Amino acid sequence: MARRHDPERRDRIIDACLDVIAEHGVAGASHRRVAAAADVPLGSMTYHFEGIDELLYLAFERFSIQEAAHFERRMHAATTFEEAIEAMLRITTEDVFDSQRDLILTHELYALAARRPEFRELCHRWMGRSRAALERQFDARTARILDALNEGLTTQRALDTQPWGTAVVVDAIQRVTRSRQPPSPRPDDGSPSPAQSR
Amino acid sequence: MARRHDPERRDRIIDACLDVIAEHGVAGASHRRVAAAADVPLGSMTYHFEGIDELLYLAFERFSIQEAAHFERRMHAATTFEEAIEAMLRITTEDVFDSQRDLILTHELYALAARRPEFRELCHRWMGRSRAALERQFDARTARILDALNEGLTTQRALDTQPWGTAVVVDAIQRVTRSRQPPSPRPDDGSPSPAQSR
Amino acid sequence: MARRHDPERRDRIIDACLDVIAEHGVAGASHRRVAAAADVPLGSMTYHFEGIDELLYLAFERFSIQEAAHFERRMHAATTFEEAIEAMLRITTEDVFDSQRDLILTHELYALAARRPEFRELCHRWMGRSRAALERQFDARTARILDALNEGLTTQRALDTQPWGTAVVVDAIQRVTRSRQPPSPRPDDGSPSPAQSR
Amino acid sequence: MARRHDPERRDRIIDACLDVIAEHGVAGASHRRVAAAADVPLGSMTYHFEGIDELLYLAFERFSIQEAAHFERRMHAATTFEEAIEAMLRITTEDVFDSQRDLILTHELYALAARRPEFRELCHRWMGRSRAALERQFDARTARILDALNEGLTTQRALDTQPWGTAVVVDAIQRVTRSRQPPSPRPDDGSPSPAQSR
DNA sequence: AATGAATGAGGATTCATTCAT
DNA sequence: CATGAATGAATCCTCATTCAT
Numbered sequence: 001m002a003r004r005h006d007p008e009r010r011d012r013i014i015d016a017c018l019d020v021i022a023e024h025g026v027a028g029a030s031h032r033r034v035a036a037a038a039d040v041p042l043g044s045m046t047y048h049f050e051g052i053d054e055l056l057y058l059a060f061e062r063f064s065i066q067e068a069a070h071f072e073r074r075m076h077a078a079t080t081f082e083e084a085i086e087a088m089l090r091i092t093t094e095d096v097f098d099s100q101r102d103l104i105l106t107h108e109l110y111a112l113a114a115r116r117p118e119f120r121e122l123c124h125r126w127m128g129r130s131r132a133a134l135e136r137q138f139d140a141r142t143a144r145i146l147d148a149l150n151e152g153l154t155t156q157r158a159l160d161t162q163p164w165g166t167a168v169v170v171d172a173i174q175r176v177t178r179s180r181q182p183p184s185p186r187p188d189d190g191s192p193s194p195a196q197s198r
Numbered sequence: 199m200a201r202r203h204d205p206e207r208r209d210r211i212i213d214a215c216l217d218v219i220a221e222h223g224v225a226g227a228s229h230r231r232v233a234a235a236a237d238v239p240l241g242s243m244t245y246h247f248e249g250i251d252e253l254l255y256l257a258f259e260r261f262s263i264q265e266a267a268h269f270e271r272r273m274h275a276a277t278t279f280e281e282a283i284e285a286m287l288r289i290t291t292e293d294v295f296d297s298q299r300d301l302i303l304t305h306e307l308y309a310l311a312a313r314r315p316e317f318r319e320l321c322h323r324w325m326g327r328s329r330a331a332l333e334r335q336f337d338a339r340t341a342r343i344l345d346a347l348n349e350g351l352t353t354q355r356a357l358d359t360q361p362w363g364t365a366v367v368v369d370a371i372q373r374v375t376r377s378r379q380p381p382s383p384r385p386d387d388g389s390p391s392p393a394q395s396r
Numbered sequence: 397m398a399r400r401h402d403p404e405r406r407d408r409i410i411d412a413c414l415d416v417i418a419e420h421g422v423a424g425a426s427h428r429r430v431a432a433a434a435d436v437p438l439g440s441m442t443y444h445f446e447g448i449d450e451l452l453y454l455a456f457e458r459f460s461i462q463e464a465a466h467f468e469r470r471m472h473a474a475t476t477f478e479e480a481i482e483a484m485l486r487i488t489t490e491d492v493f494d495s496q497r498d499l500i501l502t503h504e505l506y507a508l509a510a511r512r513p514e515f516r517e518l519c520h521r522w523m524g525r526s527r528a529a530l531e532r533q534f535d536a537r538t539a540r541i542l543d544a545l546n547e548g549l550t551t552q553r554a555l556d557t558q559p560w561g562t563a564v565v566v567d568a569i570q571r572v573t574r575s576r577q578p579p580s581p582r583p584d585d586g587s588p589s590p591a592q593s594r
Numbered sequence: 595m596a597r598r599h600d601p602e603r604r605d606r607i608i609d610a611c612l613d614v615i616a617e618h619g620v621a622g623a624s625h626r627r628v629a630a631a632a633d634v635p636l637g638s639m640t641y642h643f644e645g646i647d648e649l650l651y652l653a654f655e656r657f658s659i660q661e662a663a664h665f666e667r668r669m670h671a672a673t674t675f676e677e678a679i680e681a682m683l684r685i686t687t688e689d690v691f692d693s694q695r696d697l698i699l700t701h702e703l704y705a706l707a708a709r710r711p712e713f714r715e716l717c718h719r720w721m722g723r724s725r726a727a728l729e730r731q732f733d734a735r736t737a738r739i740l741d742a743l744n745e746g747l748t749t750q751r752a753l754d755t756q757p758w759g760t761a762v763v764v765d766a767i768q769r770v771t772r773s774r775q776p777p778s779p780r781p782d783d784g785s786p787s788p789a790q791s792r
Numbered sequence: 793a794a795t796g797a798a799t800g801a802g803g804a805t806t807c808a809t810t811c812a813t
Numbered sequence: 814c815a816t817g818a819a820t821g822a823a824t825c826c827t828c829a830t831t832c833a834t
Binding site for chain 5: 437438439440443
Binding site for chain 4: 421423499500504507520523537549552554564567
C-alpha cells in the first residue's frame with residue numbers, strides 16, 4: 001500500500017542480499033530473508049529478478065566490482081615504489097582485517113566460483129583489475145605474485161584463530177619485491193621511482 | 199531393509215556428505231540428498247547425527263584432516279631443501295589443480311569458517327599441521343610465508359578463467375625461499391629452530 | 397513501446413489464448429503465458445478482458461464458431477447423398493485426425509462445458525449448426541445420429557493408442573444411413589422432411 | 595498430531611483428488627485443495643506422491659478402471675442379444691445422465707489424454723475393456739461401432755442444453771445392431787466370430 | 793488509452809525433524 | 814537399534830489483479 005513507486009528498490013534488494021549473505025551465508029540467503037532485510041514484499045523478489053540465482057549473481061557482481069575499485073583506489077594513490085609497497089601492506093593487514101563482512105563475502109564468492117563458471121568469471125575480472133593496478137608500480141610477474149601473496153596472507157590471517165603480527169607480511173612483501181628487482185628493470189608503466197630499497 | 203547392522207554407516211554418511219557438498223555446495227547439502235548419496239534411510243540422518251550442523255562439522259573436520267595428512271605426506275617425503283622446493287611446487291601446481299572436489303570443499307570450508315568459529319578452528323589446526331610440515335625444511339617465518347603463498351597461488355590459479363603457467367609459481371617460490379635462506383641456516387629435519395617457531 | 401495503437405490486439409490475444417491452451421491445457425493458460433504468446437504487455441490482459449474467465453470464454457467461442465463453419469463448408473459442398481456420405485467420412489477420418497490442436501481444444505472445451513453452463517451453451521450452438529448442415533442431406537433423426545457417431549468415432553480414434561482403419565467408419569456410416577433410408581425419401585436440399593423434424 | 599497411523603490415507607487422497615477435479619476441474623486441482631478435501635496435512639501430498647502429476651495420473655487411472663468395471667458389470671449381466679441392447683440403452687441414457695461427476699471426470703481425462711500419451715494409454719485400456727465386454731454379445735465390428743456410438747451419444751446428450759429423448763438412442767442402437775446382424779450369427783459368449791475380429 | 797510496476801495469495805515442492813513401531 | 818511414516822515450516826516461484834502514471 002505504501003511505497004508504490006520506488007525506483008531504487010532493485011538496488012536496495014541487491015545490497016540487502018549482500019547483507020544477508022554476510023550474516024547467514026549463501027545457504028541462508030532466501031527470498032524471504034532478503035525481502036525482509038530490504039523491507040520489500042516477498043512478491044517483489046521475483047518481479048525484480050529472474051530467480052534467486054540472478055539475484056545472487058548480481059549481488060556478487062556488485063561486490064566484486066566494489067572490492068576491485070577499492071583496491072584500485074588504494075594502489076592508484078601510491079605514486080612511488082615505496083608507497084606501493086606500503087599500500088600493499090595496508091591492504092593486506094588493515095582492509096580485510098577490519099571488515100568481517102568483506103571477508104565472508106569474498107569466501108562465499110570463492111565457494112560459488114569453485115563450482116560455477118559464471119562466478120569464476122567475476123573472480124577473473126576482479127583479479128584482472130587488481131593485477132592491472134599493481135602493474136602501475138610493479139612488473140607483470142611481480143604483480144601477479146604480489147596479488148597471490150596478498151590473497152594467501154589475507155585468507156590465512158583471517159581464518160586463523162591466533163593473531164598474526166604484521167612482521168610476516170612485511171617480510172613476505174619484501175622478499176617478493178626485492179629479489180627480482182635488481183637484474184630486470186621495472187617497466188616504466190606509470191613511471192615508478194627508480195629506487196627499490198626498503 | 200538389507201543392512202540392519204552396518205557399523206560403517208556413520209562413516210559412509212560423512213563421506214557422502216562431502217560428495218554432496220562438492221556437487222551442490224553447503225547450501226544444497228540437505229539430509230535428503232546426503233541420505234540418498236549414502237544409500238541410507240532418511241531417518242538414519244538424525245539418528246546418527248544431532249542435526250545437520252553436526253554432520254557438516256564432522257564432514258569438514260574429516261576433510262581438513264585428510265588434506266593436512268596429504269600435505270604432510272608430500273613434505274615428509276622431501277629430505278633435502280631442493281626436494282622440499284620441488285614438493286611445494288607440485289603441491290601448488292598439481293594437487294589442487296587436479297581435484298575440483300578438493301578445491302570446492304576447501305572454499306566451502308573457508309566460507310563457513312569466515313562466519314563460524316568452530317570451523318575456523320578446523321582451519322587453524324590444518325594450517326598448523328601444514329606449517330609444521332614445512333618447518334622440517336624451512337625456518338618458521340619462511341614456512342608461514344610459503345604456506346600463505348601456496349594458499350594464494352592455488353586459489354587464484356583455480357578461480358581464474360585463464361590458465362597460469364607454472365613459471366610464476368616457480369619464480370614465487372624461489373623469491374620467497376632464496377632471499378632469506380643464505381643468512382639463516384636451514385633447520386635440520388624434524389626440529390625447527392626454536393627461535394622461529396610460533 | 398512499439399505498437400501503441402493496435403486495433404487487432406484483442407483478436408491476437410484471443411488467438412494466442414487458443415494456442416496456449418493447445419499447448420498447456422486450460423490449467424496452464426495464464427495471463428502471463430498468453431501475453432507472452434501474443435507478444436503483448438501483461439497489463440494488456442486485464443485491460444482488454446474482464447479477467448481470465450472472459451478471455452477463456454471468448455477463445456472457446458471463437459474456436460467453436462470456426463469449427464462449426466468448417467463443418468458447414470464441408471457439408472455444403474456435398475450436393476448429393478453420396479457426396480454427403482463421403483463428406484462425413486472425410487470429416488471423421490481426416491479433419492480431426494490431422495489436427496492435434498483441434499482435438500485438444502475440443503476436449504478442453506468439453507471438459508469446461510461439463511462443469512459450466514456458459515460453455516455448454518457454446519457446445520449447444522456448435523451442435524446445432526452441425527446438425528443443420530447435416531439436415532441438408534439427411535433427415536433430422538439420421539442427422540442427429542450421424543453427428544453423435546462422428547463425435548464418438550472421432551474421439552475414440554484420437555484417444556486410442558492404436559490406429560483405426562477407415563473401414564469401421566465407412567461401415568458405421570453405412571449402417572446408420574442405409575437402414576432408414578429406403579422407406580423415407582431423402583429430404584431435398586434445405587428442407588428436411590417435415591415428418592422427421594424434431 | 596492426531597491420526598499418525600493411517601494406512602488408507604493414500605487411497606483417500608486419490609479419491610479426494612477425483613472429487614476436487616469434479617468440482618474445480620484439473621485446472622483447479624491443487625495440492626492444497628486436495629489435501630483439504632482429504633482432511634490431510636499439506637505435507638502429506640508430496641510425501642505420498644512424487645508430485646501433482648503422479649497424483650493426477652493415479653486418480654484418473656482409478657477412475658477409468660472403475661468406469662470400465664461398471665460397464666463390464668452392466669454388459670456381463672446381459673445374457674441375451676435383447677438384454678445386451680437394453681443394457682446399451684441404459685448405459686447411454688441413464689448412467690452418465692445421472693452422474694455429473696462421471697461426466698466431468700471423463701471429459702477432463704479426455705482433455706488430458708489429447709495432450710499427454712500416458713493418459714491416452716488409460717483411455718486405450720478403458721476402451722479395450724468396454725469393447726471386450728461388448729464382444730460377448732456382438733461381433734467385433736459392431737462392438738466397436740456401438741462403443742463409439744455410445745461415446746458420441748453420451749457426450750452430445752450431456753453437453754447439449756436441451757434434453758434429448760431416448761428415442762434417438764434406441765433408433766441409433768437398432769440401426770447399428772440390426773443392419774449387420776441377420777447375415778452373421780451372433781457369436782456365443784466369450785468367443786467372437788473370428789472373421790470379424792480386428 | 794495503455795502499461796510497467798508492484799503485490800499478496802497461493803502454486804508445487806523440499807526441508808529438518810519427530811515419533812510410533 | 815533403527816527406520817518408515819508423517820508433518821508444519823519454509824523453500825522458490827507464478828498467479829491474477831491493482832494502480833499510478
